[in-house]
Amino acid sequence: MLYIIGLGLGNEKDITLRGLEAVKRCHKVYIEAYTSLLSFGLSSHGLSTLEELYGKSVTLADREMVEEKADDILSEARGSDVGFLVVGDPFGATTHTDLVVRAKKLGVEVEVVHNASVMNAVGICGLQLYRYGETVSIPFFTETWRPDSFYEKIQRNRKLGLHTLCLLDIRVKEPTLESLCRGKKQYEPPRYMTISNAVEQLLEVEQKHGEFAYNEETTCVGFARLGSEDQMVVAGSMRQLLTVDFGGPLHCIVIVGETHPLEEEMLVFYTIEGGNPTQTP
Amino acid sequence: MLYIIGLGLGNEKDITLRGLEAVKRCHKVYIEAYTSLLSFGLSSHGLSTLEELYGKSVTLADREMVEEKADDILSEARGSDVGFLVVGDPFGATTHTDLVVRAKKLGVEVEVVHNASVMNAVGICGLQLYRYGETVSIPFFTETWRPDSFYEKIQRNRKLGLHTLCLLDIRVKEPTLESLCRGKKQYEPPRYMTISNAVEQLLEVEQKHGEFAYNEETTCVGFARLGSEDQMVVAGSMRQLLTVDFGGPLHCIVIVGETHPLEEEMLVFYTIEGGNPTQTP
Numbered sequence: 207m208l209y210i211i212g213l214g215l216g217n218e219k220d221i222t223l224r225g226l227e228a229v230k231r232c233h234k235v236y237i238e239a240y241t242s243l244l245s246f247g248l249s250s251h252g253l254s255t256l257e258e259l260y261g262k263s264v265t266l267a268d269r270e271m272v273e274e275k276a277d278d279i280l281s282e283a284r285g286s287d288v289g290f291l292v293v294g295d296p297f298g299a300t301t302h303t304d305l306v307v308r309a310k311k312l313g314v315e316v317e318v319v320h321n322a323s324v325m326n327a328v329g330i331c332g333l334q335l336y337r338y339g340e341t342v343s344i345p346f347f348t349e350t351w352r353p354d355s356f357y358e359k360i361q362r363n364r365k366l367g368l369h370t371l372c373l374l375d376i377r378v379k380e381p382t383l384e385s386l387c388r389g390k391k392q393y394e395p396p397r398y399m400t401i402s403n404a405v406e407q408l409l410e411v412e413q414k415h416g417e418f419a420y421n422e423e424t425t426c427v428g429f430a431r432l433g434s435e436d437q438m439v440v441a442g443s444m445r446q447l448l449t450v451d452f453g454g455p456l457h458c459i460v461i462v463g464e465t466h467p468l469e470e471e472m473l474v475f476y477t478i479e480g481g482n483p484t485q486t487p
Numbered sequence: 488m489l490y491i492i493g494l495g496l497g498n499e500k501d502i503t504l505r506g507l508e509a510v511k512r513c514h515k516v517y518i519e520a521y522t523s524l525l526s527f528g529l530s531s532h533g534l535s536t537l538e539e540l541y542g543k544s545v546t547l548a549d550r551e552m553v554e555e556k557a558d559d560i561l562s563e564a565r566g567s568d569v570g571f572l573v574v575g576d577p578f579g580a581t582t583h584t585d586l587v588v589r590a591k592k593l594g595v596e597v598e599v600v601h602n603a604s605v606m607n608a609v610g611i612c613g614l615q616l617y618r619y620g621e622t623v624s625i626p627f628f629t630e631t632w633r634p635d636s637f638y639e640k641i642q643r644n645r646k647l648g649l650h651t652l653c654l655l656d657i658r659v660k661e662p663t664l665e666s667l668c669r670g671k672k673q674y675e676p677p678r679y680m681t682i683s684n685a686v687e688q689l690l691e692v693e694q695k696h697g698e699f700a701y702n703e704e705t706t707c708v709g710f711a712r713l714g715s716e717d718q719m720v721v722a723g724s725m726r727q728l729l730t731v732d733f734g735g736p737l738h739c740i741v742i743v744g745e746t747h748p749l750e751e752e753m754l755v756f757y758t759i760e761g762g763n764p765t766q767t768p
Binding site (some may be wrong): 212214215216218220221222223224226227273295296297301304306307310318320321322323325326327329330332334335336337338339340341342343349362368433468469471472475482 | 608
């Protein structure tokens, strides 16, 4: 059996009892390192908090390992219980659908243990989840690569009065240009897009298109380390959010659409001008 | 401190360690009964599984109680730790924003413990969460009240190739017509919309509007008791889903938009014609 277990958003205590029981049953436990473990208070060599809680060792599975050794992991799971741990929900912002498909094709049974993900935890700011349009991803711009397909989606959502969740780019284990040329594996240091970085890119793209999808006065909500004990949630205009120090990763933004009175009442608690933007709800 | 604690979707074991620790700290614990506790394997007088796990008694708080006695609950939370338990995530399909707003206005501190909700757990069928448009609710039609504002939203999502999550109506503690006339409180038995009920209503509305937003050949995914051990996930046309017995509540449907190859590969495992629609992922 392959257990794909969501760990939630904060730290080791966000696992569910069902998830913990499954981990304890497993002979071998992997943790995915696609997305940031940093946000989880973990570094790649700092899995000991988890290992202590589980009473067993945990193997870090980075993208390469999952892609290259998926069949090994899955054949282990054919004969015994194997756990694959995922920050957030297994089917949240990052997909593990591919692993499930491979498992099912090999006849390996799969059980999923759900948990919170960014997709529902943003609800904490008071904007109703059923009033969100399509989610967008904002990639790091480079000198030569500035893709802006998110603009049209945000514009569409805003025309309909819907909120837009913007997931911000994460670059982990990107090979250096040099290593690509030499065929030798060396990696760039990890990069996590900040809210101010994202807002700058958003405003640049608005300026380029000039279709008034949003502007620097548009209300947004910035989230840092959502679901952690030191999470930060601040509502304000794009211009205001540029001036806020949100601290470490992960960050995301919601561009606010039309609001109902209850949504507005709740947002006030997080608003910069409404006094002190709160850290916790 | 008021702790608003998500319980997840399945049973008492879906609480997180963080949530369980918070419950254990609380002097008084309420559980909301807005949405169905049935889906949670609980009846209104069957909270004993939870009480055993928590080592304390749990008070069922129905809609009336929360509306009428919110101030009492909140003033308890001013002087001691009070827990308010919610099936799913505190800000998932059902909103508890109002309680948070009231608490904050009274100066009561609030801490939220997130968990899985329907909004992210539907990811299990393989359709990517960032490819969903606006979520819709489908209300029970009556002889005289057949609101269909969901039609336009579904149509819009489908034109954009997006998936649509349809949340199905729940009627719990609805006063009987007789009791409304007599001013005496008597309630209708609880009702939960089934998938076939929803599909019938969807097709009726399509027939009325005739704008080809969808038809009985449109692919959907039906979910029953999502996140529970006996969950059922079946993909098929609306016509096919009409013939499936999904069993007890809660049900919901996703109307499938344009699909990517990986989404299609995953849907096959749940497809009626693909063999046996699976119970678990």
